[in-house]
Amino acid sequence: MSEETIRIMCPSLVCRKVLAVPVEARGKTVKCRACGTRIRIPESSAGAKPADNKPSAEKQAPPANAA
Numbered sequence: 221m222s223e224e225t226i227r228i229m230c231p232s233l234v235c236r237k238v239l240a241v242p243v244e245a246r247g248k249t250v251k252c253r254a255c256g257t258r259i260r261i262p263e264s265s266a267g268a269k270p271a272d273n274k275p276s277a278e279k280q281a282p283p284a285n286a287a
């Protein structure tokens with residue numbers, strides 16, 4: 221048996237702690253150990269997160285080269 225864990229970030233903007241909860245906690249609510257915020261663990265956590273908004277510095281506008 222593989223003891224997998226789900227990593228979820230605390231939704232609290234002042235905490236932002238990444239918590240590792242067991243997969244058994246899917247669909248349940250866990251409590252952040254740091255701030256006590258209740259975090260709901262999504263049932264399907266296959267890591268299929270649409271990352272089309274990643275904070276990358278690759279979207280740099282070209283220099284003044286407009287026609």
Ligand SMILES: [Zn+2]
Nearest residue numbers: 230235252255
């Ligand atoms: Zn927290």
